[in-house]
Amino acid sequence: xxxxxxxxxxxxxxxxxxxxxxxxxxxxxxxxxxxxxxxxxxxxxxxxxxxxxxxxxxxxxxxxxxxxxxxxxxxxxxxxxxxxxxxxxxxxxxxxxxxxxxxxxxxxxxxxxxxxxxxxxxxxxxxxxxxxxxxxxxxxxxxxxxxxxxxxxxxxxxxxxxxxxxxxxxxxxxxxxxxxxxxxxxxxxxxxxxxxxxxxxxxxxxxxxxxxxxxxxxxxxxxxxxxxxxxxxxxxxxxxxxxxxxxxxxxxxxxxxxxxxxxxxxxxxxxxxxxxxxxxxxxxxxxxxxxxxxxxxxxxxxxxxxxxxxxxxxxxxxxxxxxxxxxxxxxxxxxxxxxxxxxxxxxxxxxxxxxxxxxxxxxxxxxxxxxxxxxxxxxxxxxxxxxxxxxxxxxxxxxxxxxxxxxxxxxxxxxxxxxxxxxxxxxxxxxxxxxxxxxxxxxxxxxxxxxxxxxxxxxxxxxxxxxxxxxxxxxxxxxxxxxxxxxxxxxxxxxxxxxxxxxxxxxxxxxxxxxxxxxxxxxxxxxxxxxxxxxxxxxxxxxxxxxxxxxxxxxxxxxxxxxxxxxxxxxxxxxxxxxxxxxxxxxxxxxxxxxxxxxxxxxxxxxxxxxxxxxxxxxxxxxxxxxxxxxxxxxxxxxxxxxxxxxxxxxxxxxxxxxxxxxxxxxxxxxxxxxxxxxxxxxxxxxxxxxxxxxxxxxxxxxxxxxxxxxxxxxxx
RNA sequence: GGAAGUUUAGCUCAGUUGGGAGAGCAACUGCCCUACAAGCAGUAGGUCAUAGGUUCGAGCCCUAUAACUUCCACCA
Numbered sequence: 001x002x003x004x005x006x007x008x009x010x011x012x013x014x015x016x017x018x019x020x021x022x023x024x025x026x027x028x029x030x031x032x033x034x035x036x037x038x039x040x041x042x043x044x045x046x047x048x049x050x051x052x053x054x055x056x057x058x059x060x061x062x063x064x065x066x067x068x069x070x071x072x073x074x075x076x077x078x079x080x081x082x083x084x085x086x087x088x089x090x091x092x093x094x095x096x097x098x099x100x101x102x103x104x105x106x107x108x109x110x111x112x113x114x115x116x117x118x119x120x121x122x123x124x125x126x127x128x129x130x131x132x133x134x135x136x137x138x139x140x141x142x143x144x145x146x147x148x149x150x151x152x153x154x155x156x157x158x159x160x161x162x163x164x165x166x167x168x169x170x171x172x173x174x175x176x177x178x179x180x181x182x183x184x185x186x187x188x189x190x191x192x193x194x195x196x197x198x199x200x201x202x203x204x205x206x207x208x209x210x211x212x213x214x215x216x217x218x219x220x221x222x223x224x225x226x227x228x229x230x231x232x233x234x235x236x237x238x239x240x241x242x243x244x245x246x247x248x249x250x251x252x253x254x255x256x257x258x259x260x261x262x263x264x265x266x267x268x269x270x271x272x273x274x275x276x277x278x279x280x281x282x283x284x285x286x287x288x289x290x291x292x293x294x295x296x297x298x299x300x301x302x303x304x305x306x307x308x309x310x311x312x313x314x315x316x317x318x319x320x321x322x323x324x325x326x327x328x329x330x331x332x333x334x335x336x337x338x339x340x341x342x343x344x345x346x347x348x349x350x351x352x353x354x355x356x357x358x359x360x361x362x363x364x365x366x367x368x369x370x371x372x373x374x375x376x377x378x379x380x381x382x383x384x385x386x387x388x389x390x391x392x393x394x395x396x397x398x399x400x401x402x403x404x405x406x407x408x409x410x411x412x413x414x415x416x417x418x419x420x421x422x423x424x425x426x427x428x429x430x431x432x433x434x435x436x437x438x439x440x441x442x443x444x445x446x447x448x449x450x451x452x453x454x455x456x457x458x459x460x461x462x463x464x465x466x467x468x469x470x471x472x473x474x475x476x477x478x479x480x481x482x483x484x485x486x487x488x489x490x491x492x493x494x495x496x497x498x499x500x501x502x503x504x505x506x507x508x509x510x511x512x513x514x515x516x517x518x519x520x521x522x523x524x525x526x527x528x529x530x531x532x533x534x535x536x537x538x539x540x541x542x543x544x545x546x547x548x549x550x551x552x553x554x555x556x557x558x559x560x561x562x563x564x565x566x567x568x569x570x571x572x573x574x575x576x577x578x579x580x581x582x583x584x585x586x587x588x589x590x591x592x593x594x595x596x597x598x599x600x601x602x603x604x605x606x607x608x609x610x611x612x613x614x615x616x617x618x619x620x621x622x623x624x625x626x627x628x629x630x631x632x633x634x635x636x637x638x639x640x641x642x643x644x645x646x647x648x649x650x651x652x653x654x655x656x657x658x659x660x661x662x663x664x665x666x667x668x669x670x671x672x673x674x675x676x677x678x679x680x681x682x683x684x685x686x687x688x689x690x691x692x693x694x695x696x697x698x699x700x701x702x703x704x705x706x707x708x709x710x711x712x713x714x715x716x717x
Numbered sequence: 718g719g720a721a722g723u724u725u726a727g728c729u730c731a732g733u734u735g736g737g738a739g740a741g742c743a744a745c746u747g748c749c750c751u752a753c754a755a756g757c758a759g760u761a762g763g764u765c766a767u768a769g770g771u772u773c774g775a776g777c778c779c780u781a782u783a784a785c786u787u788c789c790a791c792c793a
Binding site for chain 2: 001003196206208255260264332375378381385388447516518524528531535541544547674677684689690698
């Protein structure tokens with residue numbers, strides 16, 4: 001056996017062995033129960049980051065665990081075309097060459113996109129393989145595969161035929177940079193310091209953060225109960241910088257305490273104003289175009305200016321005319337595109353929508369009927385969103401992606417429309433696969449995409465297949481740096497999983513990601529965990545060398561082998577290699593996990609403890625170390641118990657604390673303390689009267705036992 | 718504005734129907750007597766956020782408060 005573990009050679013060997021021999025190909029096998037996990041397909045926008053590694057490692061540990069338990073496991077890999085995100089990347093690339101999207105024909109642009117797909121899918125697949133994933137490569141699926149395209153079209157038409165899809169002129173969010181409509185969840189709000197200007201509109205004053213939109217004003221609204229403006233309701237007032245007049249209307253939604261209590265109503269460019277205009281049957285005047293510039297007859301000389309330019313010009317002109325009453329600092333939540341972070345423009349636009357209310361109902365019911373979301377806290381979030389669901393804007397004014405399958409339509413579908421179908425389109429290429437592997441078992445993903453993806457998969461699965469796409473959703477956190485900060489380019493605190501694999505090996509990466517990470521919180525990740533994982537892997541290797549030196553001792557070998565089996569789902573390479581070093585010619589990946597799991601947690605836990613303790617006792621100086629306990633605790637307590645229902649312990653028992661006093665004096669001291677404690681409890685009449693009889697009896701027995709022990713040791717009573 | 722989560726040793730966190738405060742890291746003290754200094758043995762360190770309540774008994778249950786985190790909604 002080598003002095004140190006050569007992880008590079010080991011990984012190279014097994015990566016080849018596992019992938020080239022299709023070792024983890026899943027087959028329909030009616031003698032076995034299937035266990036299926038469809039991996040979240042990463043966006044094909046860039047290489048994988050530490051968050052992907054975290055997600056994949058959790059899934060792979062679970063899959064390997066289930067495989068060793070005798071399930072026919074399918075871990076299905078894939079990638080997502082991520083239309084809007086990929087397109088943004090390609091546009092960025094073009095920009096470096098001094099080109100715009102419009103400079104290319106549709107075909108030329110699609111060629112660029114295709115090159116991007118090819119380039120990054122190769123990188124991503126290679127990265128997946130380096131992560132030691134035991135997935136079935138023969139089933140790799142890309143969301144733009146022909147089969148997926150066909151399924152997307154089918155799904156669209158099914159919804160269309162059933163009346164769930166409609167086209168309509170509605171208020172949506174428009175990204176002037178991505179140049180497309182967005183659904184409401186694709187807009188992120190963040191606080192931005194702005195200014196709020198008070199402007200004289202004839203006899204009254206209006207406060208606004210967006211003076212440049214005043215050309216689209218069709219009214220000023222006041223609260224009907226506002227005594228200040230009673231006389232003005234129904235009257236017309238002049239609109240500054242124009243020769244138009246607009247009416248003063250009364251609307252309950254106006255907050256009398258905010259600003260001047262009078263709100264300019266710009267229905268074409270504000271969500272709230274749109275609703276007010278609907279209620280009062282007022283027209284819309286569009287003054288901002290798709291590029292975020294002012295346009296049209298109503299804007300006069302401001303035409304062609306960007307929103308920011310027009311804002312400055314309008315403010316200056318109002319000031320010059322004496323109509324600017326006040327300027328104040330103001331913090332407001334501004335909506336930004338979740339992809340390019342550009343400020344979005346609310347706009348009225350003709351788009352395709354999915355009518356959501358009816359589709360949401362079965363997904364709501366599912367929570368009490370077979371759908372298990374862990375951690376539990378996300379169930380409320382799931383329900384709240386479904387209960388307040390809005391129609392889903394599914395059309396995007398992009399070039400790449402799934403074209404909306406209606407004649408003459410050039411828009412494409414929201415990427416998430418195809419993602420929503422993922423659990424069944426990956427499996428229904430052939431019926432036998434679908435029948436056996438679907439519904440899948442566990443969906444493992446980060447909680448941040450519960451609305452984008454998880455919920456949409458649930459209602460889509462229920463609608464298109466009449467079945468839940470999975471019975472359990474396991475949501476995990478986002479990997480943060482060692483100080484709990486988000487990893488970001490600007491902070492430069494990102495960690496490339498491939499770097500860690502190169503430097504320390506894949507087992508170190510996987511173990512360091514899982515160890516000490518609670519799955520329902522954002523895990524902090526950094527050097528400390530990596531170091532710890534390195535030490536641990538080193539310890540295992542050296543412990544093996546030690547065992548091989550004492551190989552005549554069967555106890556010892558058995559203990560190591562059990563341990564390797566338990567560790568294998570987390571650290572597959574080193575355990576597999578050691579397994580072979582011990583003389584086995586089978587794959588550890590297919591060895592039975594060292595226990596029937598149901599209800600046997602305690603057996604395993606105590607037996608492992610026993611093994612470790614035995615070894616410790618026998619070879620006082622040598623042991624596997626505390627880390628083995630930690631691993632066991634993590635795997636059984638955090639991973640299995642909390643997240644996978646069937647692994648929950650059926651019984652409860654506390655392990656006896658191990659007391660190993662060094663000498664008789666300390667032992668006697670310990671006995672006296674025990675006696676004092678028991679005596680005190682038994683002297684409490686309340687305890688005797690009200691505590692469960694068994695507990696009282698236990699305490700009495702304990703007292704008697706320790707009294708006897710003490711007597712035997714020292715002769716005292 | 719609505720909701721959720723967190724608060725236990727210096728740090729990261731365990732603590733499973735209420736019945737003896739735990740682990741690792743860090744610190745400190747010993748060990749180079751070889752599987753491993755990427756090591757071993759040991760020591761110390763806590764009003765379990767705060768204030769009440771329920772109970773014979775509370776880290777755990779209830780109420781309130783505070784701090785931090787997150788999600789949703791609104792913001793002229």
